[in-house]
Amino acid sequence: MIKKIFWGYLSISVSLLFFAVMINYAQADTTPKQSDVTITAIVPETTVTFSGFAPASSTVTIKEGGSSIGTATTSPGGTFTKTIISSPGLHDFSLYYTDTAGRTTPETYFNGINLPAHVDTPVSNIHLPPTIALSKSQISQGESTLVFGQGAPGSTVHVFLNGAEKFNGVIGGGSDWQFLLSSGYSTGANSLYAYLSRGGLADSVNSFTANLQVAPCKRSDLNCDGYVNLTDFSILLYWWGSNNETADTNDDGIVGLIDFSIMMFDWTGD
Amino acid sequence: MKKLTFFLFSLIFLFLARSAFADGGFNLEPKNFFLQASPGKTIREVVTLKNLDPTPKTVTLTWQGYTLPKGGFTNEVGLKSHSIDFALLSASSLEIQPFGARTLELEFAVPKDKTPADYYGTLLAKAESSQEQSEFTVRVLGIIEEKIDVIGFSDNGNISTIKIANHGNQTTSFQANLKIQDLLGRAKDLEPIKDSLKAAEAKTFQVKHSSGLPGPYQAKISLDFGTSGQRVAFYSFWIRPEVFLIFGAIILIAAFIFLSKLRRRK
Numbered sequence: 001m002i003k004k005i006f007w008g009y010l011s012i013s014v015s016l017l018f019f020a021v022m023i024n025y026a027q028a029d030t031t032p033k034q035s036d037v038t039i040t041a042i043v044p045e046t047t048v049t050f051s052g053f054a055p056a057s058s059t060v061t062i063k064e065g066g067s068s069i070g071t072a073t074t075s076p077g078g079t080f081t082k083t084i085i086s087s088p089g090l091h092d093f094s095l096y097y098t099d100t101a102g103r104t105t106p107e108t109y110f111n112g113i114n115l116p117a118h119v120d121t122p123v124s125n126i127h128l129p130p131t132i133a134l135s136k137s138q139i140s141q142g143e144s145t146l147v148f149g150q151g152a153p154g155s156t157v158h159v160f161l162n163g164a165e166k167f168n169g170v171i172g173g174g175s176d177w178q179f180l181l182s183s184g185y186s187t188g189a190n191s192l193y194a195y196l197s198r199g200g201l202a203d204s205v206n207s208f209t210a211n212l213q214v215a216p217c218k219r220s221d222l223n224c225d226g227y228v229n230l231t232d233f234s235i236l237l238y239w240w241g242s243n244n245e246t247a248d249t250n251d252d253g254i255v256g257l258i259d260f261s262i263m264m265f266d267w268t269g270d
Numbered sequence: 271m272k273k274l275t276f277f278l279f280s281l282i283f284l285f286l287a288r289s290a291f292a293d294g295g296f297n298l299e300p301k302n303f304f305l306q307a308s309p310g311k312t313i314r315e316v317v318t319l320k321n322l323d324p325t326p327k328t329v330t331l332t333w334q335g336y337t338l339p340k341g342g343f344t345n346e347v348g349l350k351s352h353s354i355d356f357a358l359l360s361a362s363s364l365e366i367q368p369f370g371a372r373t374l375e376l377e378f379a380v381p382k383d384k385t386p387a388d389y390y391g392t393l394l395a396k397a398e399s400s401q402e403q404s405e406f407t408v409r410v411l412g413i414i415e416e417k418i419d420v421i422g423f424s425d426n427g428n429i430s431t432i433k434i435a436n437h438g439n440q441t442t443s444f445q446a447n448l449k450i451q452d453l454l455g456r457a458k459d460l461e462p463i464k465d466s467l468k469a470a471e472a473k474t475f476q477v478k479h480s481s482g483l484p485g486p487y488q489a490k491i492s493l494d495f496g497t498s499g500q501r502v503a504f505y506s507f508w509i510r511p512e513v514f515l516i517f518g519a520i521i522l523i524a525a526f527i528f529l530s531k532l533r534r535r536k
Contacts, residue, residue, distance in 0.1 A: 045308060045411070059316045059373055067304035067407075071316040073373070085306040085411065098299060102320035102371030 044118045046088050051081040052126025053152035055175035060097045078153040088117035099150040103131035108205050129204040130157050130194045141217040142224040144182035150175045155196040162190055185214050220266035222246055228266045295400035296321050302405040310382040316373050317404055321366040329364045329397040333357050336390040344435045348470030354391030378408055386412020387439035388469050415439040416496030423505040430477045436467035444495035453485045484510035
């Protein structure tokens with residue numbers, strides 16, 4: 001009897017416990033649960049990395065849409081790298097640099113660069129043009145001027161005078177290049193520009209154009225060597241009495257005493 | 271005496287010419303930057319200063335936060351919150367040799383808690399009487415908020431004056447199309463305004479139009495801004511209301527007299 005009561009009590013207790021658990025589960029299941037889940041993920045930025053060659057210690061400026069979007073200082077070896085955060089899609093970039101003397105170059109354009117989202121797009125082997133300047137932008141016939149500038153070390157500079165190549169040479173470690181222009185120019189306006197070449201790279205765009213104004217020879221400098229001396233006197237004597245245009249300094253139609261007097265006044269010697 | 275006067279004048283001229291030449295100034299390049307960064311990142315940029323004079327020059331460099339002229343911004347808080355307060359200059363002054371060039375490094379360490387938005391500032395370089403500046407915009411990447419609003423409108427009969435403000439968090443370009451309509455429903459499209467506004471900036475624009483007849487008018491301003499933002503605002507205004515009222519009163523009186531006479535005849 002007690003056994004029956006015990007088993008009955010036990011089965012009822014177990015059943016009640018089972019129902020209680022089920023009801024609790026059912027209640028818990030119907031109640032909407034709220035919990036905050038924080039997911040931390042690092043999404044890579046969309047970037048573009050520019051790298052290339054320019055004079056040592058120069059400042060490379062990267063532009064887009066009229067604004068500067070980044071700058072980089074070149075290494076002593078003349079290389080630069082700059083990574084810029086951008087947006088996916090098509091972009092038109094341009095680069096130029098300012099050398100250590102403050103001279104600048106024309107912009108080198110990279111149009112239609114497509115940047116995929118969340119990855120880095122490299123734009124490498126950029127070969128920026130040289131800077132160019134003249135020690136004297138106005139000279140007289142027979143005089144010389146120093147043409148100089150800076151460029152990426154190891155590149156070959158090609159200098160053009162009035163459209164024809166006048167000089168070329170490899171730029172040394174200091175990034176400076178120069179040559180003395182003493183002939184080949186014409187009276188009046190002359191133009192000079194340069195570009196760089198380098199094995200395995202595309203040629204740079206042209207530098208800015210430097211203008212050289214050449215005045216005719218000095219008065220009485222008949223051989224246009226920059227001096228009025230004995231050589232000019234000899235030429236004057238040779239043309240004495242004639243109407244030679246070069247020796248007839250005062251344009252009176254005859255090479256004579258007046259031209260000689262002017263020559264004495266302009267005499268420089270040497 | 272004449273020669274002496276001429277000599278003295280020549281001396282004055284020479285001194286003036288020399289001082290003008292000595293004040294050739296200097297160059298600061300580049301003039302404007304647009305930089306993008308994530309919170310917590312540091313960007314380093316370089317500017318070049320070139321002395322254009324044959325004498326050495328000491329250039330003083332200072333950083334100036336976001337400033338706009340009075341009335342040119344939405345509110346002081348907005349102006350302050352969009353100011354670059356995380357710029358560091360590598361030097362406060364630079365000695366530049368005659369015709370020489372020097373560089374200055376600027377470091378922008380974007381704080382980790384910086385809210386995504388555009389931040390503005392200016393690098394000021396001063397030497398003697400000349401001043402150069404370079405404008406900086408640092409876009410801290412994140413949620414873009416483009417919001418351009420018309421905050422004021424008036425019309426004096428010949429010129430419509432519209433005040434447009436940027437309530438978003440970044441520089442946004444916009445186009446405002448204006449249409450004015452008179453009492454009889456005749457509409458006139460005015461020349462559209464195209465410009466861009468920095469965050470918290472407010473600008474006033476004026477559009478000329480042919481003078482309309484006196485009376486009430488309505489202006490419809492449609493704004494297209496940013497990537498896909500659109501907003502339409504309506505404003506009512508009067509052109510010479512006193513003329514309109516006088517003429518209106520005359521017409522009413524005339525009509526009243528006419529009707530009175532008509533009744534008497536009957």
